[in-house]
Amino acid sequence: MSEPVQTPQTFSTRIFSGIQPSGGMTLGNYLGALKRFSELQDRGVETIYCVVDLHAITVWQDPSKLRHQTREIAAAFLASGIDPKRSILFNQSQVTVHAELAWIFNCVARIGWMYRMTQFKDKAGKNAENSSLGLLAYPSLMAADILAYKATHVPVGEDQKQHLELTRDIAIKFNHDYGVNFFPVTEPLIEGAATRVMSLRDGSKKMSKSDPSDQSRINLTDDADTIAAKIRKARTDPEPLPETAEGLATRPEAKNLVNIYAALSGQSLESVVAEFAGAQFGSFKPRLVDLAVEKLGPITAEMSRLMADPAEIDRILGNGAARAEAIARPHMDEVYDLVGMIRARR
Numbered sequence: 060m061s062e063p064v065q066t067p068q069t070f071s072t073r074i075f076s077g078i079q080p081s082g083g084m085t086l087g088n089y090l091g092a093l094k095r096f097s098e099l100q101d102r103g104v105e106t107i108y109c110v111v112d113l114h115a116i117t118v119w120q121d122p123s124k125l126r127h128q129t130r131e132i133a134a135a136f137l138a139s140g141i142d143p144k145r146s147i148l149f150n151q152s153q154v155t156v157h158a159e160l161a162w163i164f165n166c167v168a169r170i171g172w173m174y175r176m177t178q179f180k181d182k183a184g185k186n187a188e189n190s191s192l193g194l195l196a197y198p199s200l201m202a203a204d205i206l207a208y209k210a211t212h213v214p215v216g217e218d219q220k221q222h223l224e225l226t227r228d229i230a231i232k233f234n235h236d237y238g239v240n241f242f243p244v245t246e247p248l249i250e251g252a253a254t255r256v257m258s259l260r261d262g263s264k265k266m267s268k269s270d271p272s273d274q275s276r277i278n279l280t281d282d283a284d285t286i287a288a289k290i291r292k293a294r295t296d297p298e299p300l301p302e303t304a305e306g307l308a309t310r311p312e313a314k315n316l317v318n319i320y321a322a323l324s325g326q327s328l329e330s331v332v333a334e335f336a337g338a339q340f341g342s343f344k345p346r347l348v349d350l351a352v353e354k355l356g357p358i359t360a361e362m363s364r365l366m367a368d369p370a371e372i373d374r375i376l377g378n379g380a381a382r383a384e385a386i387a388r389p390h391m392d393e394v395y396d397l398v399g400m401i402r403a404r405r
């Protein structure tokens with residue numbers, strides 16, 4: 060191995076994040092990701108957002124559903140305030156650098172790192188030997204997504220923190236192995252209430268778009284009646300709401316609903332608890348329904364307007380892919396060079 064050469068390099072702030080088209084969007088994806096993605100865009104930072112279709116096929120996806128879901132997630136980005144002029148919005152498979160860089164990272168990362176990922180353990184379950192190799196290597200592709208753009212910050216929910224730590228480990232090992240300071244060590248942006256929204260049926264599981272139970276989640280495509288019915292049936296306990304936020308510590312389902320209220324209303328958990336101290340769920344839940352319908356209704360309506368014109372969504376994704384490629388391709392060429400691959404002119 061050559062002597063490490065530390066080339067001083069500063070990385071300007073660039074944000075990257077992605078969402079899998081592995082189902083419809085949930086309230087968890089909205090509060091943990093989309094809502095914050097548009098706030099970051101509005102702060103004027105460079106933002107690159109991706110519908111990560113290559114990640115989605117780490118578990119089986121019906122091809123025609125995958126196409127529909129990819130457009131639906133793109134529509135959810137747009138409906139939540141992502142402006143394709145100010146942010147770059149595209150689907151992952153259109154920029155082949157993601158797959159190319161992931162292969163390099165598969166050779167940098169260690170298998171043991173992948174086996175330690177709790178998401179792999181959760182998704183592979185008891186039958187890990189029978190899961191796809193892609194599911195195991197998922198974090199390597201995620202590192203490629205981020206580092207292809209030399210992104211410095213990634214807004215993610217708590218659930219993705221471990222994967223992001225692995226991205227940092229891969230960047231550090233690549234830089235060390237090749238004796239360069241090429242990739243930034245990306246920072247997570249985890250802030251605000253409801254960075255982890257839990258299932259409506261089980262307060263110990265996160266709300267997930269691929270959960271077999273539709274009752275476990277609020278979908279961004281649910282109408283007002285469906286949202287009301289799901290919140291009404293959401294699991295709680297018989298106690299009234301406590302006087303302080305600490306009183307929620309051992310009540311996961313109650314805490315989840317209060318947390319959702321806080322995130323939707325832009326309040327802290329403490330101030331919501333203070334407002335509803337001593338209230339029964341019978342009076343809290345209708346308030347939560349009203350708030351959820353008020354906040355999600357305009358997004359749902361805009362998503363269905365956008366979904367009526369799939370060609371326009373495809374055009375936006377194609378334009379975004381061209382802009383993304385223009386950033387990522389020169390980085391990839393440098394990686395090939397660093398690794399020692401011949402790039403002959405053709």
Ligand code: AQP
Pocket residue numbers: 076077078079080081082085087088089090091092214215216217218219253254255256257265266267268269270
């Ligand atoms: N329940 C959640 N609470 C807060 N944030 C969440 N996110 C997902 N679920 C919650 C955030 O949404 C972004 C996109 O996630 P993803 O689609 O790439 O994958 P995921 O985290 O695995 O999301 P799902 O909904 O659970 O998908 P499936 O069911 O396919 O695995 C991330 O920023 C994530 O933090």
